[in-house]
Amino acid sequence: MTRLLYIKSSPRGAASRSTALADAYLTALQGRIDDLAVDTLDLSATRLPDYDGDKVAAKMTVITGQAHDAAQKTAWDEITEMAGRFIAADIYLIATPMWNGSIPYRLKQYIDLIHQPGLLWTLDPASGYAGLLTGKRAVLALTAGAFGPDMPSPAFGVDHQSSYLRFWLNQAGVTDIDILRFQPSLLTADPEAAFQQAVQTAVQAAGQVPHTPAGQPAARTA
Structure with missing residues (x-):
């Protein structure tokens, strides 16, 4: 089974073009990977815990190799559960608009919660x-x-937007990254035609993924 985590970042629901673009890719991909299991995480409809003092302290405790106290352990267990859902996926499909040159705050909050030492990355003082x-x-x-x-x-x-997401994913070890764009969505003579072209590009990108019969993992490159 190939596991795909679909992360939706826009709060606009059915009106979201980033979600619609990702949906087109996903529909085409489901035709390529017979055993694709999709786990959808809609950040606008999901309660995300605050990245508060206990969680920061728990992170620093891991970095320094110390033992968690009771409050830190509770905070770290919550982080570990969230990160485990992310780690379990083979493919990440992330749909996000650009907000003020970057990404929506809920996506940044999610990244801050799961991007933790010993879970997504390690840090060597020399390298x-x-x-x-x-x-x-x-x-x-x-x-x-x-x-x-x-x-x-x-x-x-x-x-x-793309530069930050690339940086984050690369730091976590993900270097096989495809980018689908509907940009700009406003300053174009025919927005609907431009969107349909973006959808076609997404479908073509999904078509480049090797066909995988049920019971075999999708081919990937690191």
Whole structure:
């Protein structure tokens, strides 16, 4: 079985173009991977715990190799449960709009909660960070109102969206990353035609994933 974690970041529900773009990719991918198991995490409909003092203290305790106290253990157990759901996936499909040049705050909060030492990464004083996730694939379905890769920057925005998500995933060990874009979504002569072109690109990207019969994992590159 191939496990896919579908992370929706937009609070706009059916009106979200990033979600619609990711949906198109997912539908096409389901035709390629017979045993694809989809776990959907809608961040706008999910209660995320605060990344509070106990959780920060628990993280620092892990980094320094000390033992958790009772409050820290409770906080760390909550983090470990959330991170375990992420770690269990083989493919990450992340749908997110661009907010103020970056990502929605709930997606950042989720990343801050799960991106923890001993779970997604380690830190060596001599060599630096090393990701603990291996053999994973990520697909980013990205939208933006005014920004686009061919638009003048910073006049029409700056891409801290894909660059940050790449940085985060790379630090966790995920380097096989595909990016799907509907950008810009507003400053285009025919938004619907542009969106349909983005959907076709998403379907084509899913078509490049090797067909996998039931019972065999999807081919991946690290």
